[in-house]
Amino acid sequence: MKLETETVEAAWQGQWIWGEGEPSPRNVWRCFRKRFSLTEGNGGDATLRITADSRYVLFVNGTQVGRGPVRSWPFELAYDEYEVGHLLKTDQVNVISVLVTHYGVSTFQYLLGRGGLLAELRQSGQAEPLLVTDATWQTAVHAGYDRHSSRISCQLGFTEIIDSRVWEDSWLDPRSELDWAAAQVIGPAGVEPWTRLVKRPIPYLAEEPLYPSRIETVRAVKPAAWSAVIDLRNHLVPESVHHANNIWFVGYLATVIRLEQPGKVTLGSADDGRVTHTISMNGIWYGPEAYTGDDGERYLTVELPAGDHFVLLHLNSCNHGHGFHFGVDSDQSFQVLSPLPDVEGDSPFVTLGPFDVVEIIDHQPGRELRLDHPDLEKARTLSAPGELQAWTEWVRPIPAALVNLQDVFTSSVWTSVARQQPVPQQLHAMATSGATPGIVPVFAGLDTEIVIDFGRELSGFLAFEIDAAAGTVIDLYGFEYMNGDGWRQQTYQLDNSLRYVCRDGRQSYVSPVRRGLRYVAVTVRGAEREVRWHNLRMIQSHYPVAETGSFQSSDLLLNEIWSLCRHTTRLCMEDTFVDCPAYEQTYWVGDARNEALINYYVFGAKEIVEHSLRLVPGSAFQTPLYADQVPSGWNSAIPNWTFFWVSACLEYYRFSGDARFASEIWPSVRATLDCYRDNLDSQGLLRMKGWNFLDWAPFEQPKDGVVTPQNMFMVKALRDAASLAEAVGEPIETARFMAEAEQLRRAINEHLWDEKLDVYVDCLHPDGRPSATTSMQTQVAASLCGIADGDRARRMGAYLVDPPADFVQIGSPFMSFFYHEALAKQGRLDVLLADIRKQYGTMIDYGATTCWETYAKPDNLAPTRSHCHAWSAGPAYFLGAYVLGVTGLTPGWDRVLIAPHPDSLDWARGSVPLPDGGRIDISWRVDRTIGRMKLRVSAPGSVRLEYQAPEGFELDIESCPVG
Structure with a gap:
């Protein structure tokens, strides 16, 4: 696939550098610095280009400039560019400082390479760079970070344990002369494993400090002894x-x-x-x-x-x-x-x-x-x-x-003593951004634990400022849920902790490790004098989006659900879409298809979608079926996730109108579907060994055999591929993929329909035995993917509206997205909205501020695992696309259909982003006594609007062109 890359040899004069010792050390935090002077007239419009393996934080003259790189394949490594001229001085020594974290292990967003840093400072109009990474740079392993810290989760890197007594921030000061070792040169740009460098394809993430809302509890605690x-x-x-x-x-x-x-x-x-x-x-x-x-x-x-x-x-x-x-x-x-x-x-x-x-x-x-x-x-x-x-x-x-041996998670969770204490009034200052510090209470022979509530789920970088004695230990442990009785849901499988050992006096710390949480348990241990807590904050970090989309209606519950979905989606937009900001921060390919559609109606962002889609074919060296999460060291394929990616490619083309993208992604779409076609059996059905997953529910989706909804989604993927082929001018391929889709549809109807039960079976096991379960998942897929016709299609429609009690029911909001798509296709907005109110209303009853990964588990204190999961934010899409009624008719949305569906609502208003900026504003109100809808639409004059009245109503249209 063609990518916007530069010729490495011509573009970069900097060299990859590292330090002595292991090329790929485990969990190392290595610092680099370069002091330099500028002659008069140099540096005013200087740009610094930089990348590193695994991650970096960049400082210029002590000011943090950025962090990166964005997740990418090592053989197409992204680099960043920063304008830094305003931070440089011509009358004094300057210093560029870089903290590089190298994981030394593969994760769900990183493939093990080797440690390295590459950078160069250039000035506009000059052929030669002002400076480059080479052997004149100095380097040292950051002695404050404990390299023995543990993995955050199997998907992520390492927790941080930092002793500020053994490391000063003087390395950021240009005046400091440090006796560090010279950097070791690895090789020029283009050296393996970073054989190609790709300019960052998305904007820099937004960062804003957010402060807690309240102190939840104070306890005197004693952890397990060891x-x-x-x-x-x-x-x-x-x-x-x-x-x-x-x-x-x-x-x-x-x-x-x-x-x-x-x-x-x-x-x-x-x-x-x-x-x-x-x-x-x-x-x-x-x-x-x-x-x-x-x-x-x-x-x-x-x-x-x-x-x-x-x-x-x-x-x-x-x-x-x-x-x-x-x-x-x-x-x-x-x-x-x-x-x-x-x-x-x-x-x-x-x-x-x-x-x-x-x-x-x-x-x-x-x-x-x-x-x-x-x-x-x-x-x-x-x-x-x-x-x-x-x-x-x-x-x-x-x-x-x-x-x-500094297990902060266990010390936070396993306590032999935990005595509830009143919250001192003066401590509330800890939860504000004011100038007055909170004084941490001390309990003889015990530690002090303070649980702080940020008021809603957040994602970013914890930061704090305190005044304490040297050796005071500050443990922070983030989690997502507490109930009204003070019971907290521990983050099993997620070591969401941080330990900071104080030096003497007033000090501050900003964590370089991204975390998702709502609550933070702050435990102060071994304080020898008063601890004055000046502030705790989360530097909220997310993809930079404008709140272009909006929704309000006569139903307050739907309004709150829409806001819940907007906040969830924003938190799960990082350098790609991610499943959740806490447990994984993983770009799951199938999840992102639904998340992209939600984004179109809430934010209208395009670059993040294109970047996410383009990453997927890079996994072809792991599997031609394409991996289900990328870039990742887990060589795993879920067929449905690849099928959803195919649909997402077509949907992005239809939203953006980007013909270049369609043309460049098409060969990868064709290649992977041809590989799936090679897995059709003698009956013409897709038969796979592997993770044949669709929903967290107890219906049969075995790891070997013919899984019915998987076959159905392949039919849809083949049809979507045909539409993409048509868009790029490949009529022969269009006809081929449509024919293959029809052949597979017929095979499904011939072999996977149970005439006696009047349903599609969930699967065929390797021995030919049909599934014992009958599920809504399979019938939903049949309806959505257009598998059935005639009486069978009518039967599917009846199942959607009135799901039989003996069917395996839908287990996650992710599967509900497809259910709601099928209902919308049938025109049953009444059932769709009722289901949204019921399922998401339960989350709100629990006090949710973001959408859960799964629906509430009956009689379980922990209602879900992940409390923030964007695959669940579907209502924001359906409320915009069907209640407001805005859908694009042509690629790029130069023609748009306005077809509101009022259902039981009296009125609704809101905005839907347009792909090239701007928005369509909609407001409508119905008068059921006379069967009329008053509709007001404001849209750019370049957008051609077409209207469709809801059934039973006539339209009174007021159109207000903009521009």
């Missing part, structure tokens, strides 16, 4: 740093607890990282009845005599990369030690294994495996450290680099 996070995945399968694929491992984790006096000991996990485990103490295995704890928490309490006690954990995991949290608590003094004698420099843990997995019974995380290894069961008999000597073939110490 805890750690272990990267079992990278230890047991070292090559897994190169990818983010699921791996299976089965083995044992061993350590020793040395107890000085007899006493009660509790050990276990505050978040098991999807590592199923059971515990043996001195050879005695404890069954399920012995453990306590909710969800991810799992604790075992035992009475032990003084002395050494051998702990053995049986591990069983399907793992992408999240850490395993392990803790020990006791009122007695104890140590956690390695079970191997004379081991220095390593952690207090060893593993046995991994042992071979012969057969996987279920691919879902945490499920049992069928194993057949003779040593696996023998190892269960181990009861003392000395017995490990006979297992040298299997025993390996876990390196200290893979163990975080």
Whole structure:
């Protein structure tokens, strides 16, 4: 595919640089700086171009300028350009400072490359740059950041633990002369793995400081006495740093607890990282009845005599990369030690294994495996450290680099003491941006935890300013939900924490790690004097959008739902669309199709859509079926997600009118659908092994076989590909894809319709057995994708309006988007709006400020996993497209249909963005007594409007052209 790239050799004179040591170190924070002077007349309109692996924060003369790069493939790495002339001085020394974070592992938005920085400063009209990255730059590893910190989640990089006592910000000051090492040159621009450089294709993200709304609770707390996070995945399968694929491992984790006096000991996990485990103490295995704890928490309490006690954990995991949290608590003094004698420099843990997995019974995380290894069961008999000597073939110490001994998540979640306290009046200043600081209360022998509510879900970078004694520890832990009784939903599978160790005096810190949250638990530990908290804020960061779209109506609930969807969508627009700002921040390709449509009606942004769509074919080296999340180290394909991407490409062309995009993306659309065509079986049906997913619901969508809704969405994708081919002037391909769509539609009707049940079956298993479930998901897909005709089509329409109780019902707002599309296609806005009111009204009843990933779980304190998920923001699209009634008729929307649907509403008004700027303003009011709708429309004169009256009404139109 053609991309806007520059000839690397001609465009860049800077060289890639790094420091001594490992080329791809794990979790390293490396600083670079270059001091320089400018002659008179230079630098006034200077532009700095920069990129790095993995991420950077750029400062010029101490001022933060930007952060990046945007997510991209290493072989098409994006670079940024900043105008910095206004920050440069000709009468003094200048300094460019760059903090580069290198992950050293693959994530769901990054493929492992190697550490590197590339930059150059240029002035307009000059052939030679003012400076470039080369061996004259200085570099040092940032000593304040603990490289042993743990993974945030399997999708993301690392948490941050920073000790401000061992690192000063003088490296940002141009006056400082530092004795740092010279940078090491890797090679010129174009060196592997960054073989092509691509100019940033989207605007820079907006950043604005937002402050909390209130102090929620204050508690005097005491954490579990000892805890750690272990990267079992990278230890047991070292090559897994190169990818983010699921791996299976089965083995044992061993350590020793040395107890000085007899006493009660509790050990276990505050978040098991999807590592199923059971515990043996001195050879005695404890069954399920012995453990306590909710969800991810799992604790075992035992009475032990003084002395050494051998702990053995049986591990069983399907793992992408999240850490395993392990803790020990006791009122007695104890140590956690390695079970191997004379081991220095390593952690207090060893593993046995991994042992071979012969057969996987279920691919879902945490499920049992069928194993057949003779040593696996023998190892269960181990009861003392000395017995490990006979297992040298299997025993390996876990390196200290893979163990975080400052486990902030466990310290925040697992508390042996938690006493509720009144909120002091003076502490409320902590939740404001005023000049008066909040004074943190101190409780003898305990830490102080303060839960702060930002009032709504946010996404960005935490920042604070405090005055404290050196060594005071500030722990921050972000989460999304508390109920009215003070119960908090812990972020299991998400280590959303930060530890800051204070130097003496007044100080501030801005985290470079993006987080999503609503609440922050701030815990002050070990304060030797008064802690004065000046402010806490979130630097809200999102794609820069104008609030062009709007919606109001006579239904206050629908108005609130629309606002909920707008805020959700904005939070999930980063450098691509992302699923959620907290747990993953992953660009899921299928999610983004729906999110793009929502965006068109709320913000009208185009560049983010095009950038997201163009990233997808880059995954062809992983799979010609295209990956379901990109760019990612997880080589995973969900066929439906690729089909939705095909539809999104056509929809973007129809919204933007960008013929160049259509022409350039078309070969990739054709290529992947041809690969899917190669997976049709002898019956002409798509038969796939893999993740055949559509909805979080208990209908049969097996990992092998013919999955019916998947076949149906392929029909739609083939038709959409035909429309794209027609747009780019490929009539032969248009006819071919339409013919293939019809052939697949006929095969579906021949082989996947159950005449007796009057439904489409959910799947055919590899042995030919049809599904035992019957689902709304499949019937919705049949209706939306135009599979049925005649009586079958009428049957599908009846199912949409009155879903049978014995059908598997829709399980997520994502699937509801397709349901609502099918209802809109049938003209049943009454059913569509009733469903929106019911499902999203429940979220609002829970106090939601953003749309949930799933619908509320009955009788569950935690109503959903992710409380902010843009695949759920569909109502904003349907209210604009159908209630206001605005849809484009031609690519680029130079012709627009205005066809309002009032349903039970008395009036509605709002705005819909246009693709090239501007908007269409709509307001209507109905008078049912005379069957008339008064409609007022304001639109640019260049847009041709066509009107369609709702059934049962005549239109009184007032048109107000703009421009």
